[in-house]
Amino acid sequence: MLVPERGGAVVPVTVVLCVNGERHEFEIDPLERLADVLRDRIGLVGTKVGCGEGACGACAVLLDGRAVASCLLAVGSAAGHRIETIEGLSRDGLTPLQEAFIAADALQCGFCTPGQIVAATGLLRAEPAPTRAAVRQAMSGNICRCGCYPKIEQAILSCSGGDG
């Protein structure tokens, strides 16, 4: 069927999230997708939902510094972890990585871009000077349908060794 169905009564539980350094408390179905909670309840719509099944990477957020697909994460299991969204990364102005994306023109429609920036930020924090092969491997979960891959690669590599 094309209309998703979820049966059964929902018993809300209290979930406390730490998003971009701020505490949010919800009475919520713990199985709600983190992506929906970020977008619809907190209003952080910079996190995009492209496929809803972890195949495109548009919904990437950092969970304790690691990029994860927030469309696959139940909000209950994100409780107690440090969540960073694209809005959090952008709070103090453009990061060198964001500047590099602009300079390299590593975007077109831009729908995947927040996820690309989040994933690349996770990579550069874990590995400040990745090789080209490591960049390609790390970014392989983030689809860019406009096909900006050469420029995305170039933008990230230009930050390799920096503090992106």
Add this chain to the structure above:
Amino acid sequence: MSTTRTRTPLVRGRVGELMPRRDAEPKVTGAFAYSSDLEAEGMLFAVTVRSPHPHARIAAIDTAAAVATAGVHAVLTHADVPGRKTVGMHRADQPVLVVDVVRYQGEPVVIVAADDLETARRAAVLVVVTYEVLEPVADPERGEVLRDVRIRHGDQSLGADVVVSGSYEVGMQDQAFLGPESGLAIPDGDGGVDLHVATQWLHLDQEQICAALDLPPAKVRVHLAGVGGAFGGREDVSMQIHACLLALRTGRPVKMVYTREESFFGHVHRHPAWMRYEHGATPEGDLVYVRAEILLDGGAYASSSPAVVSNAACFAAGPYRVQRATIDARVVMTNNPPCGAMRGFGAVQVAVAHEAQMDLLAAALGIDPVDLRVRNALKTGDRMITGQVIDGPAPVRELLEGLRAMPLPLERGSLRADLRELPGGVANTTHGEGVRRGVGYAIGFKNMGFAEGFDDYSTARVRVSLVNGEPLVEVHTAACEVGQGLVTVLEQIARTELGFEHVVVLPADTTVGSAGSSSASRQTWMTGGAVKAACEAVRERLHELAADRSVEETVEHHHRPTFPLDPETGQGDAQVALCFAAHRAVCDVDTDLGLVRVVEIATTQDVGRIMNPAQCEGQIQGGIAQGLGLALMEEIKTENGLVRNPNFTDYLIPTILDMPPVRLAISETPHPDAPYGLNGVGEPPTIASTPAIAAALRAATGRPVTRVPVRPDDLI
């Protein structure tokens, strides 16, 4: 505290200069508002009930339980459509909501609006539709012909000494734009509505909404929201009318966002194609004739199929001089998913065939494949197979020779290569013993703009005023920024023409005249031309500019007229202009596993004039990525009318690991009819990239490779 102002001696950001795209900063920070990100006070959420059957008669629709659900505000069927019950780009044959017969799987039957998404979804499940299931027409050979295009060019009795023939197939590709169909409709309290939506053509949406709602244009204002990619898939309406219907019925703003699965059912796809070709040539390698039978499956509704099949016919022979052409192209209607516009628009499918044929012919003649293409290359002054004399640039020979001169990537090193360098990457289970490298060339062309007599135009309003003594230029059009970089180029044009630094491109909406569609590689030419002309008109009146007096001009830009194709012979000056690109693919194939690694794509493309260097490169690289997808992985699989893979797990899109380095040489042969001499850029990269990869795979394996996407079985 004092402020200082530095004046740059030269205004930067003119045509041709490096300039970051204007919307880049909000896009990298997540602040850019896409159509799925919008909200309004008191808004409802809407969902669609879709048919699970590709062909069925609806016996009854029972909405009582859904209506009775707490939190549900409206449950609408075809009976609630106040105006015309059907929509369509070329003919209004597609129901807004199914009236009696379902013609494809996923067709919208009922729409539901509720306080929240979960309530709407639960209510949708309670809608009971009683279907009498009918046998679908799934075989295009049995489909009803929607349009056939015959081309009879030259002496039809001409034969040739050297003849090659082949049959080719192209699978159904999806645009798979990442931002799903979505929008927000806000009733104005006075019987009208404002729709904020991701689209390619605001005024065509408006026209179709007005017809269905039985409202005048002044009551339906369409505003462009952020567009998460388009590629042709947003030319037809999807949720536009549904959201407006619900908003007017409930008096509340209504938001509608498709899921990815719905998106596969929510827009048209690239036509799958079956093509039989025969080429004849002299022993020296001069093309004598091309015969082709082309069958496109248009699916359930017309969409833009009549124009797609025309393109497939007109460009069927490729960019070559041919004495005789005999082309029979038809598009049929079935109960398969509706097909319509996708980047390349008919030229993509036939390029797979005509370029494979050129390679076959080269082999039969013992001539180098590039030499054969150069020998027969179309040039300015030649006639196309439609009889139209090419009076604009046609640098086919130059592109091919430029491409051939580009250096090849290094040969593969030792057999114990890094696994990631092997076809299949870490999934490869051999040590690369069976890896063979192949190189393939292809070239393709298509038209800029619409064809066959369509009076195409765009409108621009340009206003200059003084703000604190400084000139401010405002550019207003209805042209859709879909990621191609249009807003940036329009800003560059206004700055170039008026010489003022401060240029603002206003949000696109229907309060200014139509800009036509962001498709057919036409928008920079057409709306760029309109903005240029409006700036010129403003410039003539700049002496009137004063602190309390602005200067404003609205100008329509039309391209030169085109003419219909003769229905018997397919002859006619149907095209505005032509754009060309050539590709060379270098591929490694693991011949034990049938896995492919594209090592490099090299390309030469003539763009007339580079308006924005980085954006121009981006269009070319991106088009190649989509061409690579069609060559190797992207296909909507159907089985008796049912889509088997409506998700990104089973519909594969190239990732960064699939994307090879692109070696790029852009040339600029000014087009005499175009503003700044520019030409269409967006589509040519998707045309020949696919057949170039197929050619490389043939070279590597010796297998025929007559179908894309290529499957491992085809290579072993």
